[in-house]
Amino acid sequence: KPDNVRVSYGTAGFRGNASGMEYVFFRMGMLAALRSKLKEAAIGVMVTASHNPEHDNGVKLIDPQGEMLAQSWESLATALANVTNDQLIEQLKQIIDSQKIPLSNASVFIARDSRPSSLSLSRAVLDGASAFGATCHDHGLLTTPQLHYILACYNGGDIKVDEEHYYQNYASAFKALLNVVSLFTSPVTVDCANGVGAAKLTKLAERIGANIIDIVVYNDGQSGKLNENCGADYVKVQQRAPAGLNMEPFHRYASFDGDADRLIYYTLDSDCNFILLDGDKIAALFATYIRDNLKKASINLRLGIIQTAYANGNSTNFLINQQNIEIACTPTGVKYLHEKALTFDIGVYFEANGHGTITVNQECKNKISAAAFDPNKSAEERFAAKKLKLFLDIINQTVGDAMCDLLAVEAILQDKNWSVKEWYRIYTELPNRQAKVQVADRRIIETGDAERKVILPSMLQPAIDELVRKYPSGRSFVRPSGTEDVVRVYAEANTQENADDLAQQVSLAVYNIGGGVGKKPLF
Numbered sequence: 001k002p003d004n005v006r007v008s009y010g011t012a013g014f015r016g017n018a019s020g021m022e023y024v025f026f027r028m029g030m031l032a033a034l035r036s037k038l039k040e041a042a043i044g045v046m047v048t049a050s051h052n053p054e055h056d057n058g059v060k061l062i063d064p065q066g067e068m069l070a071q072s073w074e075s076l077a078t079a080l081a082n083v084t085n086d087q088l089i090e091q092l093k094q095i096i097d098s099q100k101i102p103l104s105n106a107s108v109f110i111a112r113d114s115r116p117s118s119l120s121l122s123r124a125v126l127d128g129a130s131a132f133g134a135t136c137h138d139h140g141l142l143t144t145p146q147l148h149y150i151l152a153c154y155n156g157g158d159i160k161v162d163e164e165h166y167y168q169n170y171a172s173a174f175k176a177l178l179n180v181v182s183l184f185t186s187p188v189t190v191d192c193a194n195g196v197g198a199a200k201l202t203k204l205a206e207r208i209g210a211n212i213i214d215i216v217v218y219n220d221g222q223s224g225k226l227n228e229n230c231g232a233d234y235v236k237v238q239q240r241a242p243a244g245l246n247m248e249p250f251h252r253y254a255s256f257d258g259d260a261d262r263l264i265y266y267t268l269d270s271d272c273n274f275i276l277l278d279g280d281k282i283a284a285l286f287a288t289y290i291r292d293n294l295k296k297a298s299i300n301l302r303l304g305i306i307q308t309a310y311a312n313g314n315s316t317n318f319l320i321n322q323q324n325i326e327i328a329c330t331p332t333g334v335k336y337l338h339e340k341a342l343t344f345d346i347g348v349y350f351e352a353n354g355h356g357t358i359t360v361n362q363e364c365k366n367k368i369s370a371a372a373f374d375p376n377k378s379a380e381e382r383f384a385a386k387k388l389k390l391f392l393d394i395i396n397q398t399v400g401d402a403m404c405d406l407l408a409v410e411a412i413l414q415d416k417n418w419s420v421k422e423w424y425r426i427y428t429e430l431p432n433r434q435a436k437v438q439v440a441d442r443r444i445i446e447t448g449d450a451e452r453k454v455i456l457p458s459m460l461q462p463a464i465d466e467l468v469r470k471y472p473s474g475r476s477f478v479r480p481s482g483t484e485d486v487v488r489v490y491a492e493a494n495t496q497e498n499a500d501d502l503a504q505q506v507s508l509a510v511y512n513i514g515g516g517v518g519k520k521p522l523f
């Protein structure tokens, strides 16, 4: 471990430049073994830095049911990663004592994305876990959601589960639904960010069959660099197509990120304007589809959508005012959205960046399945219940899964006989702009109300409020990033010019009041 380096287990584990990080991966292997002993179940370790550049890498732990590592263990992970080599044994003893970890067996599942550094870093994890006598299962290259899925199945009793099982499960779920709706006609082009998703999506598409869905893989990693001028994050933030992609109006295009847990769609309208269909629009499509089928099946369940402050104001208006669907807002980070989603019978959660899924508790799933065969219901009611059941089978409930979400979008469009045009017209986004500001210490910024208000420094929120008042449909918030040393700024307003202007003004306020460093943010 190098001296004077501090790392912390952030919203998505540890992340940073891959060189010199081996010790973090080694120690996380050890921590995973300890957690496995405590939980008496297998624990997952994923080696990936998601949408970050190719030279970065990262590591995160996955709990037994495929959920994110319990928050109480994040601080243990941080402490373990930061002690000197001399203090390591002592720190491990402390964790063992304080958590009352038994001397039982341990089992650790490891997988990695396609970065050049991932193989050796996953070996460091293996070494760490083996040092505690853990039985290690190296699953090699997988998408992050595939590892979540395999782990959850394994701990649920399916000890033979493997990658092939994932494809068979979702391919047959998709085919079953398409059997009851009509067959697909036009292809969908998927930019896989030159990442691990390319080979995996190809396998899934093969299992489904090209006669059922025509998936064209773009950026398969054969030549381009991972996440460079491509991928879900690039397309969302830049609001433009991946480099080199030749687009045609109204064709369906989608992008994954580097570990295939994010999905966004886009197209061109008839004037060749770029149209983005982001996580908000996918959530709106999923939620309205579920709500309509619940209604048609006369099933009464509590459906909710979970968003973050980044959700476009018009998506929130559409869902609340036009669709009457319940909405909750949480801070950024999958773990918060997921936790909130579980408080509904059916929870649809998405971040605008394209990470999201649906959670349904088993009791509700049973209720829907039973309704599909209920002789007291009409044929229409039973049909809607059956469709809903089959639709929910396509979803990877453990975490946002770009491949499953892609199939789910495709199935809904097919069932509704919608082109991408009808989908993007359900509401029109307010123009928006994101920016970042360098400050001396981003931790001095504290937020509340699901990151929609600044609490400290106390002068900042009144300043933002005053700026927002100047712009029709104006809204803006700022928050310290959990993955980068910056403060993030979001602004939306009635026109792009006003949104840009508001983002600029708010950035300056953050710089002036929040201890900005370097050049003043001007754009």
Ligand code: 16G
Pocket (backbone or CB within 6 Å): 011, 012, 050, 332, 333, 334, 335, 351, 353, 355, 480, 481, 482, 483, 484, 488
């Ligand atoms: C991580 C989070 C993502 C969040 C992003 C925010 C997970 C698995 N991923 O990628 O949900 O949107 O961080 O980054 O939780 P930021 O704090 O730098 O804006």
Ligand code: ZN
Pocket (backbone or CB within 6 Å): 050, 051, 257, 258, 259, 260, 261, 262
């Ligand atoms: Zn990702």
